[in-house]
Amino acid sequence: FSAIEITKDYLDRARKFDGSIKAFISLNEDAALRDAEAIDARMLKGEEVGLLAGIPIAIKDNICTRGMKTTCASKMLEDFVPPYDATVVKKLKEAGAIIIGKTNMDEFAMGSSTENSAFTATKNPWDTTKVPGGSSGGSAAAVAAGFAPLAFGSDTGGSIRQPASFCGLVGLKPTYGLVSRYGLIAFGSSLDQIGPFTRTVEDCALSLQAIQGQDSMDTTSYKGKIEGQYVSELQEDIKGLRIGIPKEFFQAGLNPEIAKAMKDSMEVLEKMGAILEEFSLPIMDSALSAYYIISSAEASSNLARYDGVRYGYRSNSFEGINELIVNSRTEAFGKEVKRRIMMGTYVLSSGYYDAYYKKAMLLRSKIKDSFANAFESYDIILSPTSPILPFNIGEKLEDPLQMYLADIYTVSINIAGVPAISIPCGFSRSKLPIGLQFIGNHFSEKQLLKAAYSLE
Numbered sequence: 001f002s003a004i005e006i007t008k009d010y011l012d013r014a015r016k017f018d019g020s021i022k023a024f025i026s027l028n029e030d031a032a033l034r035d036a037e038a039i040d041a042r043m044l045k046g047e048e049v050g051l052l053a054g055i056p057i058a059i060k061d062n063i064c065t066r067g068m069k070t071t072c073a074s075k076m077l078e079d080f081v082p083p084y085d086a087t088v089v090k091k092l093k094e095a096g097a098i099i100i101g102k103t104n105m106d107e108f109a110m111g112s113s114t115e116n117s118a119f120t121a122t123k124n125p126w127d128t129t130k131v132p133g134g135s136s137g138g139s140a141a142a143v144a145a146g147f148a149p150l151a152f153g154s155d156t157g158g159s160i161r162q163p164a165s166f167c168g169l170v171g172l173k174p175t176y177g178l179v180s181r182y183g184l185i186a187f188g189s190s191l192d193q194i195g196p197f198t199r200t201v202e203d204c205a206l207s208l209q210a211i212q213g214q215d216s217m218d219t220t221s222y223k224g225k226i227e228g229q230y231v232s233e234l235q236e237d238i239k240g241l242r243i244g245i246p247k248e249f250f251q252a253g254l255n256p257e258i259a260k261a262m263k264d265s266m267e268v269l270e271k272m273g274a275i276l277e278e279f280s281l282p283i284m285d286s287a288l289s290a291y292y293i294i295s296s297a298e299a300s301s302n303l304a305r306y307d308g309v310r311y312g313y314r315s316n317s318f319e320g321i322n323e324l325i326v327n328s329r330t331e332a333f334g335k336e337v338k339r340r341i342m343m344g345t346y347v348l349s350s351g352y353y354d355a356y357y358k359k360a361m362l363l364r365s366k367i368k369d370s371f372a373n374a375f376e377s378y379d380i381i382l383s384p385t386s387p388i389l390p391f392n393i394g395e396k397l398e399d400p401l402q403m404y405l406a407d408i409y410t411v412s413i414n415i416a417g418v419p420a421i422s423i424p425c426g427f428s429r430s431k432l433p434i435g436l437q438f439i440g441n442h443f444s445e446k447q448l449l450k451a452a453y454s455l456e
């Protein structure tokens with residue numbers, strides 16, 4: 001197949017069926033076809049093309065694409081067209097990938113259901129009465145519905161892994177610093193990472209190879225030596241792999257059907273020669289509290305740039321600069337974004353800093369230590385990705401605390417900065433996908449992918 005045939009095929013499918021899924025905020029039809037044509041021409045000439053030559057991809061709408069609207073699913077950036085590409089986008093283009101569209105998300109990546117988008121809610125392709133998860137729900141739905149073989153999202157507290165789990169896909173949150181954040185519109189800068197959604201572990205390995213690497217445009221980018229090859233390492237067996245099972249991740253609140261799917265997968269791993277052992281990792285409650293304090297604090301600072309002055313939405317009615325700022329924000333930010341900004345401003349304010357933000361930072365170092373300790377005894381940690389199955393659209397919208405609980409197994413990973421992958425591991429009786437999470441030590445992506453591959 002030529003790149004143009006493949007691209008046309010996916011675009012046709014997206015045009016035909018996205019009306020009922022709403023994975024995309026914008027399609028990039030003309031440019032995608034032009035790019036595909038260019039790839040075909042280069043291949044015809046025998047030129048060398050990249051790792052993802054001619055592969056259509058979808059990109060979450062908080063990752064900057066030059067000349068293409070990047071809205072963060074917010075009225076604030078509804079007409080924002082970035083003058084530059086995010087480093088990840090630049091790398092993907094160099095690898096020959098064809099960007100076919102930008103995907104829906106929770107506004108500024110705040111949420112777990114993709115219902116917080118200012119434009120529309122995305123539906124789960126497995127059952128359109130259910131949410132696809134969030135905040136990268138559009139990217140997950142795009143791959144699950146067959147609109148693109150690969151999609152990219154961002155994960156601050158679970159926003160790749162949880163939607164991957166809800167949509168029956170592989171989703172990877174890389175080690176903090178492995179993938180450049182330059183051009184990713186910031187939510188919680190010390191937690192954010194970009195990663196892929198794919199149908200297979202092999203595609204995930206390939207995608208990571210394409211986007212990872214040191215970048216001078218991101219000061220938190222890792223400067224040490226990294227693994228360059230993941231795909232060729234996937235074949236190895238997992239005999240002797242030490243897998244820790246944190247018992248706190250399997251207690252009250254875990255859906256019994258998900259618990260059963262975990263047990264079945266553990267048996268398979270044991271049969272293949274992995275050594276499984278239960279241990280205690282009592283970080284759940286503190287991780288959730290620390291996460292919502294740290295991520296909201298960072299968000300309140302990051303989102304202060306939207307003032308209606310330099311770019312983004314500007315209110316039509318104001319007198320003086322203060323009213324300009326207040327009215328622009330009041331009119332253009334959604335409810336959840338305002339809630340996070342207020343929470344963040346509160347925990348950072350001088351009177352409450354010690355009681356909240358400082359405590360959260362202490363918890364953060366404890367959580368890091370707990371993971372470091374665990375990785376002295378285990379190569380990998382196994383848990384469910386989410387305690388619940390994909391829920392009904394609208395079900396948790398009025399109850400933010402219930403929504404926050406959907407991330408109970410994922411947020412601690414971002415706090416510690418370690419990598420984790422969610423892989424499909426069966427279905428509920430109601431035919432909804434279930435996801436299993438493997439957590440690894442810093443820069444152990446190779447091992448994570450190997451373990452994930454063994455369950456495929």
Ligand code: GLN
Pocket residue numbers: 109110111112134135154155156157158159160187295407
């Ligand atoms: N659902 C979490 C939140 O609302 C995580 C979001 C994310 O990873 N971007 O903050």
